[in-house]
Amino acid sequence: MKNITALIILAICPAMLAANASPEQNYKQAEKFQKNEKNEEAFEYYLKAARQGDAEAQFYLGLCYNYGDGVEKDLSEAVKWYRKAADQGDALAQYNLARIKYSSA
Numbered sequence: 001m002k003n004i005t006a007l008i009i010l011a012i013c014p015a016m017l018a019a020n021a022s023p024e025q026n027y028k029q030a031e032k033f034q035k036n037e038k039n040e041e042a043f044e045y046y047l048k049a050a051r052q053g054d055a056e057a058q059f060y061l062g063l064c065y066n067y068g069d070g071v072e073k074d075l076s077e078a079v080k081w082y083r084k085a086a087d088q089g090d091a092l093a094q095y096n097l098a099r100i101k102y103s104s105a
Contacts, residue, residue, distance in 0.1 A: 023054035030057065043070030050081060058085035059093045066096070075100070 021029070030045030043064050049057030058081045064071050065078035079100060085093035 021048070023049040023052035023057065026052065027054050027057045030060070034060075039064070039070030041070070050084070053088075055085045055088035055090045055093075058082075058088070059090050059096075062093060062096065 026045045026049035030042045030049065033039075033042035033045060043061070046057045046061045046064060050061045062078045062081035062085065063069065065074045065081060067073065079097065082093040082097045082100075086097055
């Protein structure tokens with residue numbers, strides 16, 4: 001019985017640690033996946049960090065939606081995440097918003 005309890009605890013701990021990761025940890029994990037061209041996994045970690053308020057992750061999440069990297073292409077979602085990053089002063093997000101606005105005019 002003790003062995004089963006120990007195994008259950010060991011199985012649950014990594015999931016709990018991942019759920020409590022900081023925005024920076026999630027962003028760094030996303031970068032690792034992106035470098036290895038694992039776009040779907042990268043998207044998931046960018047999303048976690050972006051929801052935690054990380055401006056850089058919000059920008060990259062916008063890119064994912066803009067180009068369909070790891071997620072279905074969705075320009076309105078791209079704009080939403082670019083805007084969140086731009087509101088925090090991210091210059092690249094501001095630039096991409098301007099490009100989208102200019103190209104749709």
